[in-house]
Amino acid sequence: MNIKIKALKKSLWVYHVSGGSCNNCDIEILDCLTPKFDIERFGMVLVGSPRHADVLLCTGIVNKKCVERVKEVYKQTAKPCVVVAIGSCACSGGMFRDGYQMGGPLDKIIPVDVYIPGCPPKPEAMIAGIVKVLEKLK
Amino acid sequence: MGMKKLFVDYDRFLSIKDEGIRCSYKMHPENNGITSLREEIAFLFACRRCEDYPCVNSCPTGALKREQGIVKRSKVICISCKTCSLACPFGTILQELIPRVVSRCDVCIGRLKEGEEPLCVKTCTNGALSYIEEEEIKDKTNLYPIGDHILVRVFNWLHTYGIKK
Amino acid sequence: MRVKKPKIRELKEAVKGIFSKPYTTDFPYKLHIPPLRYRGKPEYNRDICVGCGACFQVCPAKAIEMVDKIENHTATRILIQHPSQCIFCGECERNCITKEGIKLTTKFDIAYFNEKDTLDSIEHKLIVCQYCGTIIGSEKHLQWVLKRIGNLGFAQPVLLTQLTETLKIKTDFEEKVVSPIQRTDMLKIVCPKCRRIAFISDEKKER
Amino acid sequence: MSALYIFLSFVMVFLSFSICGMLAMWIDRKLTARLQFRVGPPWYQNFADFIKLIGKETLIPEKANAFMFVASPVLGLIATTIAGTIILFISRTDTGFPADAIIVLYLLAVPSIAIILGGSASGNVLAAVGISREMKLLLGYELPFICALVISAIKSGTTTSLGSIIQFQQQNGMILGSFSGVIGFIIGVLALQGKLGLVPFDLAEAEGEIAGGSLIEYSGILLGLFKLTKAILFIAGPLFLISLYLGGFSLSSITGIISGILKYILILVLFILIRNTNPRLRIDQTLRLFWGWLTLLGFAGILLAIVGW
Amino acid sequence: MNNKQQNTKKVVVPIGPYHPLLEEPEFFALYCEGEKVVDVEWQAGYNHRGIEKLSESKHWDQVTFLVERICGICSTSHPFAYCNAIEDLLGITVPERARYIRSIIGELERLHSHLLWVGLAGHFLGYNTVFMWAWKYREPVLDIFEIITGNRNHYAMFKIGGVRRDIENEDIPKIRKVLGELKGKIEMLTGAVLDDPVLAARLKGVGVLTKEHIKNFGAVGPVARASGVDIDVRKDDPYAAYPLVEWKVITTENGDVFDKAVVRLLECFESMKIISQCLDAIEGKKGEIQAEVREVPSGEGIGRHEAPRGECFHYIRSDGTNRPTRHKIRAPSYVNIPTFKASCIGQTIADVAIILAGVDPCYCCTERVAVYDVEKKKKLHNFKYLVEKSKEKTEKIRKEI
Amino acid sequence: MKDIIGILKENLGDRIKEIKIHNNRRIYLTIEKKDIKDCTKIIFKDLNARYIIASGIENFDSFEVLYHFGFDKEGTVVSIRTYLDKEKPEIESLTDIIPGISYIEREMWELLGINFTGHPQLEHFLLRDDWEKGNYPLRKETYEQ
Ligand code: SF4
Ligand code: SF4
Ligand code: SF4
Numbered sequence A: 001m002n003i004k005i006k007a008l009k010k011s012l013w014v015y016h017v018s019g020g021s022c023n024n025c026d027i028e029i030l031d032c033l034t035p036k037f038d039i040e041r042f043g044m045v046l047v048g049s050p051r052h053a054d055v056l057l058c059t060g061i062v063n064k065k066c067v068e069r070v071k072e073v074y075k076q077t078a079k080p081c082v083v084v085a086i087g088s089c090a091c092s093g094g095m096f097r098d099g100y101q102m103g104g105p106l107d108k109i110i111p112v113d114v115y116i117p118g119c120p121p122k123p124e125a126m127i128a129g130i131v132k133v134l135e136k137l138k
Numbered sequence B: 001m002g003m004k005k006l007f008v009d010y011d012r013f014l015s016i017k018d019e020g021i022r023c024s025y026k027m028h029p030e031n032n033g034i035t036s037l038r039e040e041i042a043f044l045f046a047c048r049r050c051e052d053y054p055c056v057n058s059c060p061t062g063a064l065k066r067e068q069g070i071v072k073r074s075k076v077i078c079i080s081c082k083t084c085s086l087a088c089p090f091g092t093i094l095q096e097l098i099p100r101v102v103s104r105c106d107v108c109i110g111r112l113k114e115g116e117e118p119l120c121v122k123t124c125t126n127g128a129l130s131y132i133e134e135e136e137i138k139d140k141t142n143l144y145p146i147g148d149h150i151l152v153r154v155f156n157w158l159h160t161y162g163i164k165k
Numbered sequence C: 001m002r003v004k005k006p007k008i009r010e011l012k013e014a015v016k017g018i019f020s021k022p023y024t025t026d027f028p029y030k031l032h033i034p035p036l037r038y039r040g041k042p043e044y045n046r047d048i049c050v051g052c053g054a055c056f057q058v059c060p061a062k063a064i065e066m067v068d069k070i071e072n073h074t075a076t077r078i079l080i081q082h083p084s085q086c087i088f089c090g091e092c093e094r095n096c097i098t099k100e101g102i103k104l105t106t107k108f109d110i111a112y113f114n115e116k117d118t119l120d121s122i123e124h125k126l127i128v129c130q131y132c133g134t135i136i137g138s139e140k141h142l143q144w145v146l147k148r149i150g151n152l153g154f155a156q157p158v159l160l161t162q163l164t165e166t167l168k169i170k171t172d173f174e175e176k177v178v179s180p181i182q183r184t185d186m187l188k189i190v191c192p193k194c195r196r197i198a199f200i201s202d203e204k205k206e207r
Numbered sequence D: 001m002s003a004l005y006i007f008l009s010f011v012m013v014f015l016s017f018s019i020c021g022m023l024a025m026w027i028d029r030k031l032t033a034r035l036q037f038r039v040g041p042p043w044y045q046n047f048a049d050f051i052k053l054i055g056k057e058t059l060i061p062e063k064a065n066a067f068m069f070v071a072s073p074v075l076g077l078i079a080t081t082i083a084g085t086i087i088l089f090i091s092r093t094d095t096g097f098p099a100d101a102i103i104v105l106y107l108l109a110v111p112s113i114a115i116i117l118g119g120s121a122s123g124n125v126l127a128a129v130g131i132s133r134e135m136k137l138l139l140g141y142e143l144p145f146i147c148a149l150v151i152s153a154i155k156s157g158t159t160t161s162l163g164s165i166i167q168f169q170q171q172n173g174m175i176l177g178s179f180s181g182v183i184g185f186i187i188g189v190l191a192l193q194g195k196l197g198l199v200p201f202d203l204a205e206a207e208g209e210i211a212g213g214s215l216i217e218y219s220g221i222l223l224g225l226f227k228l229t230k231a232i233l234f235i236a237g238p239l240f241l242i243s244l245y246l247g248g249f250s251l252s253s254i255t256g257i258i259s260g261i262l263k264y265i266l267i268l269v270l271f272i273l274i275r276n277t278n279p280r281l282r283i284d285q286t287l288r289l290f291w292g293w294l295t296l297l298g299f300a301g302i303l304l305a306i307v308g309w
Numbered sequence E: 001m002n003n004k005q006q007n008t009k010k011v012v013v014p015i016g017p018y019h020p021l022l023e024e025p026e027f028f029a030l031y032c033e034g035e036k037v038v039d040v041e042w043q044a045g046y047n048h049r050g051i052e053k054l055s056e057s058k059h060w061d062q063v064t065f066l067v068e069r070i071c072g073i074c075s076t077s078h079p080f081a082y083c084n085a086i087e088d089l090l091g092i093t094v095p096e097r098a099r100y101i102r103s104i105i106g107e108l109e110r111l112h113s114h115l116l117w118v119g120l121a122g123h124f125l126g127y128n129t130v131f132m133w134a135w136k137y138r139e140p141v142l143d144i145f146e147i148i149t150g151n152r153n154h155y156a157m158f159k160i161g162g163v164r165r166d167i168e169n170e171d172i173p174k175i176r177k178v179l180g181e182l183k184g185k186i187e188m189l190t191g192a193v194l195d196d197p198v199l200a201a202r203l204k205g206v207g208v209l210t211k212e213h214i215k216n217f218g219a220v221g222p223v224a225r226a227s228g229v230d231i232d233v234r235k236d237d238p239y240a241a242y243p244l245v246e247w248k249v250i251t252t253e254n255g256d257v258f259d260k261a262v263v264r265l266l267e268c269f270e271s272m273k274i275i276s277q278c279l280d281a282i283e284g285k286k287g288e289i290q291a292e293v294r295e296v297p298s299g300e301g302i303g304r305h306e307a308p309r310g311e312c313f314h315y316i317r318s319d320g321t322n323r324p325t326r327h328k329i330r331a332p333s334y335v336n337i338p339t340f341k342a343s344c345i346g347q348t349i350a351d352v353a354i355i356l357a358g359v360d361p362c363y364c365c366t367e368r369v370a371v372y373d374v375e376k377k378k379k380l381h382n383f384k385y386l387v388e389k390s391k392e393k394t395e396k397i398r399k400e401i
Numbered sequence F: 001m002k003d004i005i006g007i008l009k010e011n012l013g014d015r016i017k018e019i020k021i022h023n024n025r026r027i028y029l030t031i032e033k034k035d036i037k038d039c040t041k042i043i044f045k046d047l048n049a050r051y052i053i054a055s056g057i058e059n060f061d062s063f064e065v066l067y068h069f070g071f072d073k074e075g076t077v078v079s080i081r082t083y084l085d086k087e088k089p090e091i092e093s094l095t096d097i098i099p100g101i102s103y104i105e106r107e108m109w110e111l112l113g114i115n116f117t118g119h120p121q122l123e124h125f126l127l128r129d130d131w132e133k134g135n136y137p138l139r140k141e142t143y144e145q
C-alpha cells in the first residue's frame, strides 16, 4: 500500500450531491458531522466545491432536472474519487421508481462504488459503509 | 325505447381467457373496471352464502364481513393474501378478483358519444361483454340486474332455493 | 427586564465542552446495538413464512419481488426482498398473515458493492390446478389455511387433499383431470375457477 | 552573513514552520471540536490532507489563465516563508535591516494577494465574489494592522526594525504592559484573525454563502500549496505579533523557547475562542469594524503611544 | 461593451441546487449588482419527484409512506395532514389515545426541526459552534424517535384512523427525561441568541416582512407569526389532541430574521408543554389506537397540520376505490419561499443566505453561474452557454481590476 | 360558522352556482369561470381570507380549478371551484390580486396544461426547460402509454 492511498484514507473530503431526495438522507449526512458521530475524527470534512472532494455522497433519485448537474459535478471532481449512493432513493429509486421525473437511479448516470441502502440510513450505517469502501481501496 | 345497458356474461369469463380487456376510466393508472364489476357479481350472485362462511373465518385481517348475508370485502383493509380464495369451497373468490388496489367502473356514464360502446366491450374478444338494450337479449335465463345500468348473466345457485336478490 | 449576559453562557458551555467527555459514539470501534424496535433490513423467517405473497402486495415501495415459475412440472414461488429498494417501513411485517413470516431485523449495516449480496429470498412449492395449470397457492399456505379454519376446511377438497398428503395417506385421486371438467372432478386439485366451472357444469349441460 | 546562511534559514523556516503550522492548525481544529463536544481529528490530520492533495489530480479549468493559476499559490508560499525567515532569523542578527518590520508587513499581505490573483485567474464567478470580499477584507485589516505596527514602533523608540523592537522589550518589558500596547495587541489579534480567514472574518471562503469562495476551482497540489501557505502563516503571523507586543522570543535558551511557545499558545487560544463564539460578519460590517472602530482605536493607540502611555 | 449593456447584464449569483450543508436542492438566482441583490428568481424542481401523481397509483395506506417521504424534516407533518384529510372526508373521529400520540409525535418533530433550524441558521452565519451544539441537543430527540417508532426519521406512525404503534408505558419516562434535559439547553440557546450583540447586528432589521407581504404571499407558520400574523392551524382548526391541552401561540411583531429565530425558540417551550401534558394523559392507561376504516367513499377532503414550518395542506379526492384520484399537496415552504421576493431585494448576498434560512426552506448552494439577458427578456437556455457567458464576464471584470 | 356562509352569500350574490357544505369547517362553492376575478377579489381583499393554494384537477369532461382560502379565525377552508373547458383549458390569472399565486399557476400550466391568461411569466418551474411539449404529467391520459 503506498503512502498516497494511505493519506487518502486518512483524509477523505466529502462533497454532498442531492439529486431530488426527501432531504432526510442529506440531513443524516450532515448529522454525521455533528458531535454524536463526528466523522472529522476519521479526517473527513465536508467541502464546498467538488474540485476539493475525494468522496461524492449522492442522495436522491436524481430526477430528470438533476441528471445533467450530477454529471457535471462528477466531471469536476478531481480523480481518484469515490462515489457513494446513500439511501434507497439513490440505490434504486426507492418509492419513486415509477414516477415521471425519475432520471436515475444514480448508477445509471455515474459509476457508483458503494451503495448504502436505508431510508434514511442511520449515520452509523453510513460510517460502516464508508469503512467498507476504505477496506476496498488499495 | 329502452336504455342501453352493460351486459356481462359472468360465467364466460371462467372458461375463456379474459386478457386484453381495457377500460376507459382513466382516473387511476392500470384501472380495469371490469375486475371490480366481476368481484361485485361474484359476491352477489356466485357466492353460495355458506352457513359457516369459511371465507370470512379464514380472512386474517378481518377484511371480509357479511352484511345481510352478503360477503363484502373491505378494500382498505384487504391485503390480497388470497387466503379467502383458498378457503372458499365453491370457487367463488377467484384470485384475480381480490387485488390490493382496486379499480372502478362507472359504466362509462356520461362519457360515451352517440352510438359508441364502452372500451371494455370493444376490447373484449370472447363475447362476455356487450352493450345492448335489455329487450334485445333473447335468452332471459339467469339474467339479473345490478343497479340501472348493468345486466348480468350468471348461474345463480340461490334462485334454486328461492332466494332472489 | 432581564439581565443581559452576552457571551457568558456560550463561554460557560464551551468550557464545559472542553472539560467533559466527548459526546461522540465509539462506533465503529465498538459495536453499536440499535434499539429493539429499530426497523432494519427485513428478513424472511424460513420456518414461518407460508408464501402467501401478501408482503409483496402491501409493500409501498414494491421492494419485494414475487416470481412464480413452473419448470418441469414443479412450480415454485420465489419471494425476493430487495434492501436497495426497501424503505424500511415495516408494512410487510405488520401485514404478514403469519405475523412473523417476515421480520424487520435490527441490522443496519447493509452497505453493498453488488446488490446480489444483500438479497434475501425464500422459495415455496406451489400447488397448481390439475385441469388448467394455474397456480392455486403455495403448499404451506394451504396447510396454514386448513389449520386456521379447522373443520370448515374439509369442505374445500384442495385443502383436504393437502391434509391427506401431510398425513401421508395414500389416495387414488392423483390422475389428471380430463376435459371437459365434471362435477366429480371437484374433488381433485383444481383452482377456484375450474371448481366454479365444475359446479355449474350440470346446469350448463342442461342448457 | 552569507547567501548560504539565508538560504539555509529559509529552508529551515519552511520546514519547521510548515510542520509547526500544521500542528497548530490541528490544535485549532481539535480544540474547536472539543468545545463542540466532539472528538476531533487525529494529530496527523493536516499532514494526511496535504499528502493526499499531492496525490490528487490537479484540474486546471479550461477558461483559466494557466500561468497565473499555477503561479499564485507558489508566490504566496514563497512570500510567507520569507516573512517567516525575516521574523525568525534575519531580524535578530546583525543582518537585520532598519525597515524589516514593514517588509514583513507587506510580505504577510502577499498570500491574500495570491488568493486574489489565483481566484481571478480561475474565472469562476463565485470565486469572483470571494475575491472581491478578500480584497475588501485585505484593505480592511491592513490599516488597523499598520496602526498596530506603528504603536509598537513608537513605543520602542520609533524604530521599524524588528530586532530593535525586540531588544527594546527585552530591556523595558513587554509593550503589552502599557495602555497603548493592549490596544495595539487587540487590534493585532483581530487583524490576524482576518488574515488567517478565521470566523468572524472568513467571509471570503464562506461555505454557506459562496461555497468555498476564491479557492473554488483549485484542486490537487495547488490547493495543497494554499493550505501550506496558511499553515506557515499560522505560525508567522502570531510570531510577528509576539515580536511586536510580547517581547519576542529567543531561541538561545530553554526558558526562552518555552516562554515563546507559551506566548504563541496564548494567541492561539485567543484565536480559537473568538472564532468559536462568534458568527461570521457581513462584509460591510467587517469593513465598518476595521475601518471604523479598529482604526479609530488604532489612532487612539498611536496618540497614547506618542504621549508615552 | 458599453455601460448600458453592462447594467443589463447583472451578475447572477446562483444559490443552489447543491450545497454541502443543505437539505434539498433548490435554485435561487440572485441578480446582483456588486454585493447588492436586485432581484431573486426561484427555480424549483430539483426535488420534484411527481409525488402527487405517484399517489394516484398507490393504496390509501401506502400513500401515508409516500407523503412521509416528501420531506425528511417535516416527515410526520405530511402524513398528519393526509390522515386529517381522509378523516375529514370520512367524517370519523380518531380514538383519544391515538390523538394524544399523534400530537406527541408532531410536537417532538417540531422540537427536532426547530433545533435543526437553529443549528443551520448558526451555520449560515458562520457560527459553527451553535450549529454543533444545537444538533447535539437534537440528538436525544432522534434517539427517542428511534426507541418509540423504530427509526430516527420517517417514523411510519400514522395510519388512517389512528396510529400504527402505541407508545409503551416504559418509554414514557425516557421521553420525560429527554425533555427535562432539553429544556435547560434550549433556555441556554434562547438566552445566548437574545443577548448576543453580534447576532443582533447580523439579524435585527434584516429581511423584514410586513403583514402586507405575509398576506400577499400567503406565508404561514413561524414566518407569519414573526410578523405578528396570528395564524396557527392547531388553534384555528383544532385537531388531534391540541384542543385538549393548554398552550399558546407565539407571535412577535418585527418580522425580521431575529424575530423568526425568537418565535422558533419560544415555540420549543410550547411544544415541550404540549408533550408533557399529552404524556400525562396517556401514561398508565390503555386504549384503542386506531379506528376501523373499511371503505373510503367517493368525495373530497381537506386536511391541515401545523408543521414546524407552517400550515401543511392536503386536498384529497376519492372515487370510492382505494386510491386517490387527486391528491394535492401544499407544503409550507411553497408559500414561504416566494416571500424572498419581498425580503431579499435590496439586501446583500451575505444577508440573503440567512434570510433564506430564516424562512427555513430547503435550499442549497454551489451551482455555477448563469447570466440572464434582461434586454431580450428571455432566458438563455443552454446551460453551457450561460457558463461561458459568465466566464467572459468574469474575464472582463478581471481585466478591469 | 353560519355567518361565513351568510357573508359569502351576501357578498357573492348569485355568482355562487352551487354551495356544498361538507362539514362546518369545509365549504365548497362553485362559480363560473368568468366570475373568478371578482369573487377572489371579494374573498381575498374584502373578506380578508388567506390564500392557501389552488389545485387543478382533470375530470372526464372538464378541468377543475379549486382555489382554497382560509378564514383563520373561524378555522374554515372555503374552496372556490370553477370548471374549465376540456379542449382549451384557460382561465384568467390572479397574479395581480394575489402575488403569491404565481408559482402554483405556473405549476398548473406545466403539469396540467391549463393556460393562465395574463400571467407574466409562464415558464417551466418544476420540470426541465426542454420538457417535451404537450406532455402534461398530471393529466390522466398519460396513463395510456
Ligand atoms: S432514501 Fe428515504 S430518506 Fe433517503 S432521500 Fe430517499 S426517501 Fe428520503
Ligand atoms: S366461502 Fe365462498 S361460497 Fe361460501 S360464503 Fe364465502 S365466498 Fe361465498
Ligand atoms: S385476500 Fe383480502 S379478503 Fe381475502 S383473506 Fe386476504 S385479506 Fe382477507
Ligand code: SF4
Pocket (backbone or CB within 6 Å): B006, B022, B023, B024, B025, B032, B033, B034, B104, B105, B106, B107, B108, B118, B119, B120, B121
Ligand atoms: S364500462 Fe367503462 S368504466 Fe366500466 S369497465 Fe367498461 S370501459 Fe371501464
Ligand code: SF4
Pocket (backbone or CB within 6 Å): C044, C048, C049, C050, C051, C052, C053, C054, C055, C056, C079, C095, C096, C097, C098, C099, C100, C101, C102
Ligand atoms: S407468510 Fe408473511 S412473509 Fe410469507 S409470503 Fe405471506 S406475508 Fe409474506
Ligand code: SF4
Pocket (backbone or CB within 6 Å): C042, C058, C059, C060, C061, C062, C063, C064, C081, C085, C086, C087, C088, C089, C090, C091, C092, C093
Ligand atoms: S419494509 Fe416496507 S418497503 Fe421494505 S419490504 Fe417491507 S413493506 Fe416493502
Ligand code: SF4
Pocket (backbone or CB within 6 Å): none
Ligand atoms: S350435489 Fe350439491 S347439494 Fe347435493 S349434496 Fe352435493 S354439494 Fe350438496
Ligand code: SF4
Pocket (backbone or CB within 6 Å): E024, E070, E071, E072, E073, E074, E307, E309, E331, E332, E333, E334, E360, E361, E362
Ligand atoms: S417545508 Fe421543507 S421541510 Fe417541510 S416538508 Fe416541505 S420541504 Fe420538507
